[in-house]
Amino acid sequence: MALLEIKNLHASVAGKEILKGVTLALEPGEVHAIMGPNGTGKSTLSNVIAGREGYEVTKGQVLLDGEDVLAMAADERARAGIFLAFQYPVEIPGVTTSAFLKTALNAKRRAAGEKEIDAMEFMKLVKKKTEALGMPYDMIKRALNVGFSGGEKKRAEVLQMTMLEPRVAILDETDSGLDIDALRVVSDGVNSLRAPDRAFLVITHYQRLLDYIVPDHVHVLANGRIAASGGKELALELEAEGYAKYLNAAA
């Protein structure tokens, strides 16, 4: 059974249909990339999977380990193991990254029937994770995303991902606004999380990110549908030729 299965998914925003039948299956251990021009529904897809309000699913299914994801509230989906790395991480003034991480981690642990993490254990864990990601430990003392540079915000997303150890991680345009060094740090973080029981859905506009996070499958999302699928070479082809032919074909 696929880890995450998206079946004929239709979704609209304010009455306008954006996703027009997306079908996709992520097996455990796989990395799938979704590419496509702006406005074809890439972010809609990630938001619908994560359960953001304002999107109406009119048809289709999303299953995590066979469980109906669409029947769950957003926080339940997160605790079930769906993680969304945001394109624009949100500032939470006055809340330290550390406090935020701890609250999130404990929410997950409680849901799993585990004991809440104690302060010492938590500090040790964060230290280990920040070191592994090459991040300054002091970052966790700052208010989450407040005054963070673009690179710091994305690194904070990856730190959260490594702390929460999701089943399925969705990276929504994680490469946007990153210079090459930041891109490398973030990619290294993601790659270190690749595991046989975890899957990734990497949404990106550019092929560049896929030099660092090498996908098993590449899909083209155009006009609300998967217009083509292939291996990692498909990304290179798209880079060279653009999306025009898929847009025309789909239209």
Place this chain on the structure above:
Amino acid sequence: MAANQETAAAVKNVEQYKYGFVTDIESDMAPKGLSEDIVRFISAKKGEPEWMLEWRLKAYRYWLTLADEEPTWAKLIYPKIDYQASYYYAAPKQKLASMDEVDPKLLETYKKLGIPLAEQAILAGVAVDAVFDSVSVATTYKKKLEEMGVIFKPISEAVHSHPELVKKYLGSVVPYTDNFYATLNCAVFTDGSFVYIPKGLRCPMELSTYFRINEKNTGQFERTLIVADEGSYVSYLEGCTAPQRDENQLHAAVVELIALDDAEIKYSTVQNWYPGDADGRGGIYNFVTKRGACRGKNSKIMWTQVETGSAITWKYPSCILQGDNSVGEFYSVAITNNRQQADTGTKMIHLGANTRSKIISKGISAGHADNTYRGLVRIGAKADKSRNYTQCDSLLIGDKCGAHTVPYIESRNPSAVTEHEATTSKISDDQLFYCLQRGMTQEEAVSLIVNGFCKEVLQTLPMEFAVEAQKLVSISLEGSVG
């Protein structure tokens, strides 16, 4: 942030106001209503000296002339209060000498409130002067404090044991003519705390009082007087909870602080009176006059308040900065939910040279509540080079509540500098979704975001209070989203 998670767990169990219970202790009550006889009755009950009674009567007679001067300028809507429909005196019957003699029912009440009196005193190093209804029933750590020369006792006792101090300072910051509610308090106050810190002493423990309204229809008129002599320091904590009932209850306390040369007073409050139900029925009317006088040079007074309860809050803890180089600070978190209304802020009156004041106010509104910051910064003609910094932030949850900021600045000295910053924001859907996507529940998310918003104020509280305050913030906002 462990407190946040604890809160979230607690919140789930809390369907109604957590402290909504009534302890059944037979009360020794004065007849209903207010008259000169009642004032005399209260004074007689306390066995007060003649001068105290005279002061009360003076206040009462003055109050009668104020009949038409009940303040109406605050942004508060409530039915006219019938002052003859209230009881002005209720006290537990037994007079107690020690903790051992405290009525077990009373101790049970404290337990429900999460205040294991004796244990807390020992564990936290907090001396607790517990006010139950109007009479202090227990005072712990008295001896240790006494040895250091600290006087910390019910004001009704201080009237007898230290009449010279009480006479000198009572009404010296908030005179009996001050305002409608303060005047009423002067006439009928039943008890409260008296604190005196001797010269040069840094009081090594936080002094704390827990107030509790218990008797039905009993107006609460607490009176607190704190004097910090030259070069001394004291931190005083006040916390409140009240049982649930339908009638509105009047609470008109007066707190006076006096800091002499080089003295510092830190006064922290967590106010959690019963706020009324979701439709605005019941709840405490809280009309409080709190004022501190930085009478000496280089003195400092710092108010921190976390106001989460009461149906109506009318409260402006203020500083009169009389001594040169004196400092006044006001840190406030005011949370209103459902139909609660709060009109709260501060006054910083700069009289001496080089006086400095700082105001940090965080107002949070949810449900149908209204929350007003009202503040006055006045710089007198002689307050050369004085400075004020004011920051007022409002946070709205939902679209049916209101936040209002009414700052007054009056400067009569061109060398003074005043700064005012204000923001109003909402908890955004983006912030909420972000937290939910990390697995937090709505309640945890709101609690986290709001606690972040209030952090600057909460971190000025003493440690054990800060934890309690964080929990209160969350409980107060229960059900405000989704």
